[in-house]
Amino acid sequence: MTAILLVDDEPAIRESLAFALRRDGFDVEQAASLREARNLTDAAELVILDLVLPDGNGLEFLRSLRSRSDVPVIVLTSRDEETDRVVGLELGADDYVIKPFSPREVAARVRAVLRRASKAGQPEEQPVRAGALSLDASTRKAAIAGRELLLSRTEFNLLSLFLRSPGRVFERSQILDAVWGSEVVVGDRTVDVHVKALRRKIEEAGGDPRMLETVRGVGYRLRDDG
16 A cells, blocks of 8 residues: 655645545555654655645755655645746656645546656666766666766656657657656646756756757757767
8 A cells, every 4th residue: 555645734635635545545644744744754655745834845845855765746836836836846846736626636646646656666678878878777877977967756757768769859748748647737847847957967967958959949859969
């Protein structure tokens, strides 16, 4: 039974979500604050995280969590918190849900994220390389010129898509289907945010961020020269 940690300070939201998730066969732990959540994250296989909590910012909690764990995270945000949603994606959130929402929608998102995480955990036989970039799916590690890139799960999957077809132009819709899956409802902006974060990490590791090219404003590709 998959263990889910639900972090939200509103009892009504927690109870309705917990009921829907348990009905779908998930084991749910609840936390009303970041202090409570910190004591429960080690056992969680997925975290549902509200970004506005009484004892701190959910984004800082996500940043701390990503420094030590690759557990899938779905963030809950209000409709007017677009900046927080973008930052959450940059920090490694796997998906987001905008309030108000239906518990069944969140349950569907949970299943979709868990399916993606399960597929991402399946090893592939051979590492791939293009220019200075290399990627090993069996260890979930990527590097540029031998220097490891510290990537979130989604960033790793995005880089893997480009690296396995260098030079190919992927439209945003194709990237969304390949990396997020057709059942997850996220927009083109999500792709742009993750490409921006990936470019930044490539640059921080000493690489040229321009190796990920924007093509005609409709998509992206990895340059053939890597």
